[in-house]
Amino acid sequence: MNKAFDIAIESLASPGATAPAPSTSTSSPAASPHPRHPNAAPGKSFYLETFGCQMNVHDSEKVSGVLLGRGYRAVESPAEADLVLYNTCSIREKAAQKVFARLGDWKTTSQNKIIGVLGCVAQQEGEEIFERAPWVSLVCGSASYRRLPDLVAELESGGRRVTGLDLDTEETFETEITRRDNPFRAYLTIIEGCDYSCAYCVVPLTRGPERSRPSGSILSEVRRLAAAGYTEIQLLGQTVNSYRDPSAPKLNFVDLLYAVAAVPGIRRVRFTTSHPNDFTREIVQAIDSTPALCDHIHLPVQSGSTPILRAMRRTYTREEYLEKIAWIRAARRPISLTTDIIIGFPGETEIDFAGSLSLLDALQCDGVFSFKYSPRPNTPARDMPDAIPEEEKSRRLAILQEHQRLIQIARNDLLVGSQFEVLVDARHAGRDQWAGRTTSNRVVNFTSPRVNLLGEYVQVRIARAGPNCLVGEHLV
Numbered sequence: 001m002n003k004a005f006d007i008a009i010e011s012l013a014s015p016g017a018t019a020p021a022p023s024t025s026t027s028s029p030a031a032s033p034h035p036r037h038p039n040a041a042p043g044k045s046f047y048l049e050t051f052g053c054q055m056n057v058h059d060s061e062k063v064s065g066v067l068l069g070r071g072y073r074a075v076e077s078p079a080e081a082d083l084v085l086y087n088t089c090s091i092r093e094k095a096a097q098k099v100f101a102r103l104g105d106w107k108t109t110s111q112n113k114i115i116g117v118l119g120c121v122a123q124q125e126g127e128e129i130f131e132r133a134p135w136v137s138l139v140c141g142s143a144s145y146r147r148l149p150d151l152v153a154e155l156e157s158g159g160r161r162v163t164g165l166d167l168d169t170e171e172t173f174e175t176e177i178t179r180r181d182n183p184f185r186a187y188l189t190i191i192e193g194c195d196y197s198c199a200y201c202v203v204p205l206t207r208g209p210e211r212s213r214p215s216g217s218i219l220s221e222v223r224r225l226a227a228a229g230y231t232e233i234q235l236l237g238q239t240v241n242s243y244r245d246p247s248a249p250k251l252n253f254v255d256l257l258y259a260v261a262a263v264p265g266i267r268r269v270r271f272t273t274s275h276p277n278d279f280t281r282e283i284v285q286a287i288d289s290t291p292a293l294c295d296h297i298h299l300p301v302q303s304g305s306t307p308i309l310r311a312m313r314r315t316y317t318r319e320e321y322l323e324k325i326a327w328i329r330a331a332r333r334p335i336s337l338t339t340d341i342i343i344g345f346p347g348e349t350e351i352d353f354a355g356s357l358s359l360l361d362a363l364q365c366d367g368v369f370s371f372k373y374s375p376r377p378n379t380p381a382r383d384m385p386d387a388i389p390e391e392e393k394s395r396r397l398a399i400l401q402e403h404q405r406l407i408q409i410a411r412n413d414l415l416v417g418s419q420f421e422v423l424v425d426a427r428h429a430g431r432d433q434w435a436g437r438t439t440s441n442r443v444v445n446f447t448s449p450r451v452n453l454l455g456e457y458v459q460v461r462i463a464r465a466g467p468n469c470l471v472g473e474h475l476v
């Protein structure tokens with residue numbers, strides 16, 4: 001799990017958890033019948049590989065919808081496809097390198113194929129991608145996805161190179177069709193872009209300014225998803241709780257949470273990722289009073305040291321963050337907390353690092369996503385003095401992860417003997433176990449005498465606990 005910004009997390013599973021992340025392949029469950037675009041491309045096929053966070057995963061679901069609507073069919077491997085797309089992540093250097101390695105695979109074999117780069121690397125590198133990989137034909141950042149149908153049409157009619165790199169937009173990316181790859185949890189982006197300017201983060205540069213989606217359109221989609229059988233919705237945004245309805249009801253984020261939770265058929269509503277600055281008591285009160293709002297909050301802190309938070313431009317202090325945690329801990333309903341920490345930000349001293357360790361003790365999180373700082377192009381932190389050597393970052397990261405592992409072991413041990421409702425989303429045939437998640441987003445692996453549980457809500461008693469998951473048995 002590698003992420004160092006608020007666009008949450010490849011998955012909110014704790015590291016090492018055994019339930020699967022949502023599939024990013026385009027091969028899984030059939031989507032509903034797709035109306036064809038008038039200029040569709042029947043017989044053409046596409047392959048789309050996704051890197052990075054849940055926002056990217058969901059963007060890919062919508063991009064797939066656009067292509068299916070044009071008559072394309074999804075195939076299992078890039079070799080079979082007419083159109084090969086990579087939806088990329090540039091949050092860490094390694095992720096960006098991986099994309100260029102993939103593009104390199106096509107250097108001598110791209111004839112008769114259209115190769116495209118989408119997402120953050122596309123936005124960041126722009127037309128330079130054509131220089132580095134001249135066999136690429138499409139480069140499109142996420143803020144321009146609404147233009148994708150036109151860009152694809154241009155390629156279909158013989159265009160050699162097309163780009164969508166405009167960041168100056170007030171629109172969000174909505175599609176008539178979304179190919180949802182996770183049959184149990186439906187992702188739904190409610191806000192795109194980011195108006196913060198954290199010193200280490202490429203998101204404002206790659207995803208553009210903050211744009212919220214009208215509440216009417218969100219709620220219609222939730223109703224459609226409920227009618228299609230989805231019971232769990234995950235609202236997405238880089239700073240999801242900054243949501244501001246651009247349309248007449250002018251719902252704020254909490255109003256929207258209540259409205260989504262009230263849609264008949266919806267049993268679980270999650271949201272990620274929250275920014276501490278916009279995190280209010282009303283969010284906690286909503287969770288406390290509404291069982292359908294999941295009892296889990298992911299609130300990235302990034303450092304336990306106020307001077308480092310200031311250098312990161314995080315807009316809050318350690319004390320202000322802890323004040324918000326006190327609201328969460330004061331709720332009547334126990335709420336699970338997870339966070340993100342960056343290790344080795346420029347200038348981080350031993351004292352600052354000790355502050356992050358002591359913060360973990362104070363927070364008692366059920367999962368922490370921790371990362372070594374890696375400088376990214378065009379970000380203010382890139383040229384900051386006092387860079388921390390890689391070995392030192394690794395040393396601190398190992399210490400922090402072990403510290404948190406012990407916290408999780410102790411916390412999960414307390415859950416042995418308790419009972420949870422689990423939405424079953426996987427089967428581990430080799431271990432003869434099922435897997436799923438609690439409302440608090442804990443991963444539970446369990447045995448059952450039943451033969452098919454996928455998609456069901458079941459009661460599980462916890463018999464054992466590890467740092468990253470619980471193990472139990474189905475209470476039939």
Ligand code: SF4
Nearest residue numbers: 005006194196198201
């Ligand atoms: S700039 Fe925005 S997306 Fe990036 S870490 Fe800051 S709040 Fe999160």
